[in-house]
Amino acid sequence: MVWHGFITEITELMEATRALQKSESRFRAMVGNLPGVVYRCRNDGQRQMSYLSSGIERLTGYPASEFLGDRARSYASLIHPEDRPLARQTPEQDVFEGIYRLLNADGQIVWVREKARVLREHDDPTGWCDGFVWDVTAQALAQEEMQERERYLSLLIANVIDAIVIIDARGIIETFNHAAEQIFGYSAQEVLGRNLSMLMPEPDRSAHDGYLEAYARRGTPRALEQNRELTALRRNGETFTIELRVSQITHHGERKFIGLVRDITERKRIERMKSELVSIVSHELRTPLTSISGALGLIVGGALGEPPAAMRQMLLIAHQNSLRLGRLIDDLLDMDKLVAGKMTFALGTHSLAQQLEQAIASNQGYAAQHEVRFVLLPVADLQIVADDDRLQQVLANFISNAVKFSPVGGVVALSAERRGDWARISVRDQGPGIAQAFHARIFQKFSQADSSDTRHKGGTGLGLAISKELVEHMHGRIGFESEPGHGACFWCELPLATPLTS
Structure with a gap:
């Protein structure tokens, strides 16, 4: 027996084979690390896979091997029944893109997005479908939540x-x-x-x-x-x-x-009715009340002789209440003029320090009556634009409130400072402060933090409302700061005079 053979060097072939295997291993590792699944299947609409990257196990819970071979699991069987029309690929398509739901191995829903392209050759008209599928559950749930929120807001707005x-x-x-x-x-x-x-x-x-x-x-x-x-x-x-x-x-x-x-048509109609009623009543009351108050003042002053002590006491109470009623009517008429735009303002340039000194002098007797003293903090030499009579009216309201609610022996401090193009005037007391629940209503008409206490202290509930209107008509701003138990500070800001206004 004679054997014939030959030996060929295949070093190059083996090296190329090993390089190819190494390259394929690197490719599989790279594809396996992608945040999704790379696949290849026939473009026949059946989605029978010939290649599936290992990412399918992360996505569905099934290993890639279950989708390959003769007894393979069908990828199409994982698609949610309601979404199968959305995920259907037809052989006529060259490009496919869609979002649909899968049911993973645990029966949970996974939202995925898929992009695929068909590759055809001359001898293979059916071709292959290469694609990529990735998890978009977080984005889909966020989108669902946003749409639900928009539906809720639309329903809320509608009703x-x-x-x-x-x-x-x-x-x-x-x-x-x-x-x-x-x-x-x-x-x-x-x-x-x-x-x-x-x-x-x-x-x-x-x-x-x-x-x-x-x-x-x-x-x-x-x-x-x-x-x-x-x-x-x-x-x-x-x-x-x-x-x-x-x-x-x-x-x-x-x-x-x-x-x-x-x-607010109805509200404006009611406001007009109230304003007209207040205006008519105030004007009709003012004339007789002036006569009554004047007559009582003469009697109390002894113009008709000294009345008996018991009668004098009653006459004094009547006189004080007639004066209080007169102040209420004056406040009502002022508010009526402000709302109707009938109050005139003579804006001019005034010394801020002089205005504060004048306010203290005008209210000194009232402070002494309540055993409260004033302190005027140092004031810079500033000129403001205001109507001096109306400013004095505002300061009188601030000061009278501060005095009324200060304890015996208390101090009411007046101060002023420059804030940009504004001068802020502040009146601070040592009273009980203002409850938080009342802050929003403090400048409303007839507002009283505690009606029983206000009635005891005296006042109409219009002073701050009038002050707000007066300050705003002088192109200023008004506000306050207060904490219960730590007093209150009411302030107003008025524009500083410029060389032009001066």
Whole structure:
């Protein structure tokens, strides 16, 4: 027997094979570390896998080997029954992209996103589908939560009592709730997509777009985050008074404006009735009350002889109460003038120090009566723009309140300081302070922190409301600071005089 053979050197072939194996190992490791699954399947719509990266086990709980071979698990069987139409790949497609749900090995839902591309060859018209599937559960749940929140907010907006109108940066109406439909007389379908100016009478209608353009250029809000009274227009052409508060928000990267609208027609009618009633009653009472108070003053002063002691005491009480009633009527008339815009103001330049000294001198007797003393802290040489009579009225209200609520032997401190272009005047007492629950109502008409205590101390409940109106008519600001048990500090700020105003 003779054997014939030959020996060939295959070093190069073995090295190439090992390099190929190493490269394939690196590729599998790299693909296995991707945050998703790389796959290849026939483009026949059956999703029978010929390759599946190891990431499928992280995604579904099943190893890749279960999806390969003759007895393979079908990837399509993991797709949620409701989402199978969304995940269906048809042979005619060249590109596929979609989001759908899988059911993992534990029966839990996993949201996935898939991108795939079909590769066809001349001798293989069916081709192969190469794709990538990755977990988007967190994003999908966040999207669901956001949509649920938006549905909740839409339902909330639709059912609130006040009208809510939302516009975009161009003034186009995007939201118009049920209350807005009732107030303006339009249905939402009639106004959505139209300019907000349709709900305004002239001249506001023509000027509205200019407001938005000016805001877009300068970013300066004309009326954001503050209540304003405006005139609006119903569908039937009727004008009416509204209270409007506008807020700016950013939604999906776009600027929006939310308008909260309240029809205050009835409130204004009642306010006018109250004002007219107060004005009539006050004027009708003032004349006879002046006569009564004057007559009682003469009797108490001894103009008709010295009355008996018991009678004098009763006459004195009557005289004091007639004076108090007179102050109440004066306050009512002042408030009526302020609301009606009939009170005149003679604004001029005045020395701040002199105004404080005058206020102390005018109220010195009242402080002595309550055994309270004044302290005037050092005041810089500042000139302010104000009506001196009205400023004295404001300071008298501050001081009388501070004296009334100070303990016997207490100190009321007056001070002033410069704050930018403003001068702040402060009156601080050592009284019981103001309860937190009363802070929001402190400058409202007839407001009294404790009616029984106020009645005991005296006062009409109008002084601070009048002071607020007076300060604002002098282009100033008013406020207070207080903590229960630590006294109160009322202040007003008035503009400093410039060389031009001087």
